[in-house]
Amino acid sequence: MSHGWGYAATNGPDKWGENFPIANGPRQSPIDIVPGETAFDAALKALTLKYDPSTSIDILNNGHSVQVTFADDTDSSTLTGGPISGKYRLKQFHFHWGASDDKGSEHTVAGTKYPAELHLVHWNTKYPSFGDAASQGDGLAVVGVFLEIGADNPQLQKLLDAFDGIKAKSTQTSFANYDPSTLLPGCLDYWTYDGSLTTPPLLESVTWIVCKESISVSPAQMGKFRSLLFSGDGEAPCCMMDNYRPPQPLKGRKVRASFK
Ligand SMILES: [Zn+2]
Numbered sequence: 001m002s003h004g005w006g007y008a009a010t011n012g013p014d015k016w017g018e019n020f021p022i023a024n025g026p027r028q029s030p031i032d033i034v035p036g037e038t039a040f041d042a043a044l045k046a047l048t049l050k051y052d053p054s055t056s057i058d059i060l061n062n063g064h065s066v067q068v069t070f071a072d073d074t075d076s077s078t079l080t081g082g083p084i085s086g087k088y089r090l091k092q093f094h095f096h097w098g099a100s101d102d103k104g105s106e107h108t109v110a111g112t113k114y115p116a117e118l119h120l121v122h123w124n125t126k127y128p129s130f131g132d133a134a135s136q137g138d139g140l141a142v143v144g145v146f147l148e149i150g151a152d153n154p155q156l157q158k159l160l161d162a163f164d165g166i167k168a169k170s171t172q173t174s175f176a177n178y179d180p181s182t183l184l185p186g187c188l189d190y191w192t193y194d195g196s197l198t199t200p201p202l203l204e205s206v207t208w209i210v211c212k213e214s215i216s217v218s219p220a221q222m223g224k225f226r227s228l229l230f231s232g233d234g235e236a237p238c239c240m241m242d243n244y245r246p247p248q249p250l251k252g253r254k255v256r257a258s259f260k
Pocket of ligand 1: 094096198
């Protein structure tokens with residue numbers, strides 16, 4: 001891993017443990033969610049996502065994914081309810097996707113892979129900043145949404161239209177007034193479990209909230225994700241795809257469901 005982590009054979013998920021031993025820790029993500037082995041928990045509350053479109057700042061190719069970043073200096077865009085207590089602020093959202101439509105999601109459902117997965121990353125405001133929260137057991141809450149092949153998704157299109165300006169690694173462009181709640185499915189039933197970041201440093205600080213219902217994406221829209229590059233300007237072009245970590249061992253954890 002002399003040139004940093006990535007998703008290639010030489011620096012991919014199988015190698016991350018060399019520099020980040022927590023890769024083999026007790027609460028790693030993603031996992032395979034087996035609905036028949038989850039437990040309905042009547043105490044789980046409904047999710048409340050309040051997002052202010054004016055907090056979206058920019059869209060970035062960070063060399064691993066495409067990410068939209070939000071202003072998080074006030075409680076303008078927050079997640080409350082669900083399995084968490086207190087208030088969590090939206091920091092960013094990003095995606096993971098495959099080289100073809102038969103793979104790409106990080107979580108799987110009874111072994112089923114989706115072509116992509118959206119992650120909305122929030123941090124617990126009981127800590128002073130995202131950076132402080134990221135290493136705490138209750139520091140982060142990530143809402144995961146599967147993308148499933150179907151009709152063109154107009155809510156995704158504004159995002160995809162910005163990709164031409166951020167093809168290469170370490171490029172970004174302003175992305176104002178975007179409401180991420182338009183990317184959520186109509187039904188917010190979810191599974192939840194204690195896990196980790198799915199990229200190095202793989203910190204075990206994430207309360208995962210994975211939506212049961214997926215959102216649609218067309219094959220052409222999936223193609224647009226794959227037009228992004230892992231490589232930077234001046235490097236040999238390398239298409240960004242298969243930027244997902246496979247499911248990790250459950251190690252005795254229980255997955256709870258908000259629905260029967
Ligand atoms: Zn992610």
